[in-house]
Amino acid sequence: MNQAAYLFLACVLAGFALVKMPAISFLASLSSLFDVVGALAILVFSVAILYLGVKGLLNKL
Numbered sequence: 001m002n003q004a005a006y007l008f009l010a011c012v013l014a015g016f017a018l019v020k021m022p023a024i025s026f027l028a029s030l031s032s033l034f035d036v037v038g039a040l041a042i043l044v045f046s047v048a049i050l051y052l053g054v055k056g057l058l059n060k061l
Contacts, residue, residue: 005052008045015041 018038023031 002052002056005049008049008052011045012042012049015039015045 015038018034018041021027021031021034021038027034
């Protein structure tokens with residue numbers, strides 16, 4: 001499988017980790033920033049994985 005797809009999948013999982021990260025005392029003020037960055041990472045890299053999948057499917061046809 002394509003190495004970039006694995007990298008994008010890891011980035012999506014990292015985005016979920018940022019969204020689900022508990023508010024620790026010294027990072028509590030940055031909690032909303034982590035939510036936004038995590039959500040953007042999930043969206044961007046999910047679209048990139050879908051693009052690679054569609055491109056691979058069209059190349060086989």
